[in-house]
Amino acid sequence: MTTNEHAERFTLLRPLLFTIVYEMLGSATESDDVLQDSYLRWAEVDLATVRDTKSYLARVVTRQALNALRASARRREDYVGPWxxxxxxxxxxDASADVVLAESVSMAMLVLLETLTPDERAVFVLREVFDFNHHDIAAAVGKPVxxxxxxxxxxxEHVQARRKRFQPADAATTAQITEQFMTAAATGDLEGLLSLLAQDATWTADSGGKATAARRPVMGAEKVAAFLVNLFRTGQGIPDQRIEVVNCNNTPxxxxxxxxHLEGVFLIEIIDGKITNFYVIRNPDKLLAVTVPRQVSR
Structure with a gap:
């Protein structure tokens, strides 16, 4: 077997492998590191001993991702503000045609997966999202079947008890609500904002203490709307500021x-025609990969 065959097999499965690791870590940059390290290990494997390339590589990246996940869990104990x-x-x-995949990479699901232990998260992702059998998962996480x-x-059970029913809006509805939100926020239309927000709407910002952001979530439609009006009013006074609307985690x-200079990314979660959550990432360390669109797969 040649090195080229190693590369071809890995490249073919890379979108799937990246998605597995990203859903375990919640970090695109760390996922790239895991995949690079995993490829170096894969390049040394005798392909004649590999029965199922997909299962074998899933096992390799899962083990590396678990190591990274346990290490990052310790670092987060000292993290400043929400993570x-x-x-x-x-x-x-990319993900819109596959409802399971779309939900699995949504910010809401990734935040929920943070409440699982590393082993629970790995098993859930491999089983519920990628439909690996229990024997393959056991080999990946190093546990009995x-x-x-x-x-x-x-x-x-943990995830089902805590997640909201995932009802993705169609593209036209999403675009309409996003446009209405942008207009209301830019013009300081408080009533317009309130009409778009769910009563329990929440604004959660992650700065890691490295940028200006609310250190605690802002909760409730009235408080979030007032916060947005003030934020956009302040932003209009900043020279050279511009905004773009893109697709991150299958949401506007x-x-x-x-x-x-990239200042931040604000993800908008829309459920049942209302904006329920704003996820705001301002930590510059988490913005390094935002300009590079990714491909996810299962």
């Missing part, structure tokens, strides 16, 4: 620039 996953820019129609079945059941996202 949010790294935004993932997608091609406009019986244990994996129990972990899978526990993780599934406002990308704010000051000149050529």
């Amino acid at each position: 949010l996953p790294e935004p993932l820019p997608l091609d406009e129609h 019986a244990t994996v079945r129990k972990v899978a059941h526990r993780a599934r 996202a406002i990308v704010a620039y000051r000149g050529n």
Whole structure:
């Protein structure tokens, strides 16, 4: 077997492998590191011993991702303010046709997955999103099959009890609500904003202490609307500021620039025709990969 065949097999499965790792870590940059390290290990494998390339590579990246996940969990104990996953820019129609994939990369789901243990998260992602069998998952996480079945059941119950029913709006509705929001926010239309927000709308900002942002979530439609009016009014006085609307994590996202400097990404979650959550990433360390659209797959 040649090095070229190693590369061809890995490249073919890279979107799937990236998606597995990203859903485990919530970080595109860390996922790239895991995939690079995993490829170096894969390049040393005798392909004649590989029965199923997909399962084999999923096992390799899962083990590396678990190591990274446990290390990052320790670092987050000292994190300043709320921690949010790294935004993932997608091609406009990348995940929209696959409802399971779209939900699995949504910011809301990634935030929910943060409440699982590393093993629970790995098992849930491999089983519920990618439909690997319990034997392959057991090999990936280094646990007996019986244990994996129990972990899978526990993780599934945990997620189902805490997630909102995922009802993605169609593209036209999403675009309309996003446009209405942008107009209301830019003109300081408080009543217009209130009409777009769910009563329990929440603004959560992640700065890591490295940028200006609310250190605690802003909760409730009235408080969020007032916060937005003030934020946009302040922003209008900043020279060279511009914004773009892109697709991150299969939801509308406002990308704010000051000149050529990326200031932040604001993801808008829309459920049942109302904006329910704003996820705001201002930590510059989490904005490094925002300009590079990714491909996800399962």
